Amino acid sequence: METEGRHQRYAVAATTSLPADDRETLLEMARQTEAYDGKPPLNDEALQAVQHPESLSPSQSPLHVTVHRVVVDESGEQTLDWVGYAFLRDLHSDPTGSLFVIPDARRAGAGRRLLAACIEAAESSVRIWAPGNSVAAQTLAASAHLVPVRELLIMSRSLAAPILDPELPAGISLRRFRPGEDDDQWLEVNARAFADHPEQGRVTHDALRATMTEPWFDAADFLVAVDEAGRLLGFHWMKQHSDTTGEVYVLGVDPAASRRGLGKALLRAGLIHLRDDLGLAEVILYVEGDNDPAVGLYVLNGFDVMNRDVLYGQQHHEE
Structure with a gap:
């Protein structure tokens, strides 16, 4: 045409x-x-x-x-x-x-x-x-005639600022993700943690495998929280963008394990990893603008809003 x-x-x-x-x-x-x-x-x-x-x-x-x-x-x-x-x-x-x-x-x-x-x-x-x-x-x-229907906040913080110690709930430990072994458990927890999210909640085996083939992927930057029986309860997947900047790529907790401070501990453990193990200076993340609990968690841990992505959609008129 x-x-x-x-x-x-x-x-x-x-x-x-x-x-x-x-x-x-x-x-x-x-x-x-x-x-x-x-x-x-x-x-x-x-x-x-x-x-x-x-x-x-x-x-x-x-x-x-x-x-x-x-x-x-x-x-x-x-x-x-x-x-x-x-x-x-x-x-x-x-x-x-x-x-x-x-x-x-x-x-x-x-x-x-x-x-x-x-x-x-x-x-x-x-x-x-x-x-x-x-x-x-x-x-x-x-x-x-498109109007804003969704907002994604881009937040950032310096890794030079103090990071509080992770305080894991009793019986919970952290380890790195094991590709090929943890895939099914992670997909199940991810689907539950992001059940209402239009993209993240629909990640498939093929999509996970494709992401793990990306040049930036490193299982050492993918922390999972497990209980004493080895069940995966939460995760903090990170991404390194450059020699100075990392990203909280995905942070999720199984709803069955929520309200125990696990998300906060995973976030802080990941920030320490980005600073101490990778030597990065800054970290960014993307979060839904209407996700008040998540935004509050990030603000309390030193993040500020640096930009906004907006989703525009066709306007519907009610009769």
């Missing part, structure tokens, strides 16, 4: 399967965009779908949308420059995703073309993440 922008002509295409040859090009576009914006344009879910399409569950129907700028040279020959990309998960039942346009192609209509293609292809209301919720993202959302 070829469309007209304010100053450019675009070719827009949508597919349920991104060709393998396009994946590395797309990832390089995302890396360059992150270097320019200071934040990744695609979340972990979208990146995993691009790099490991087999990790999506059979019920998910992904959509990949590409937009190319049509360039005509002096001889009249046309070429296509890839300038933007959008991803939707669960095209038929829960079309949620993200999109981005490379920096030198912005403010010329490419983002609107991507969003319009997503809305046209989806069978229900589309929701799109806006990392950092920039003014440009707000303007694009407003142009399609």
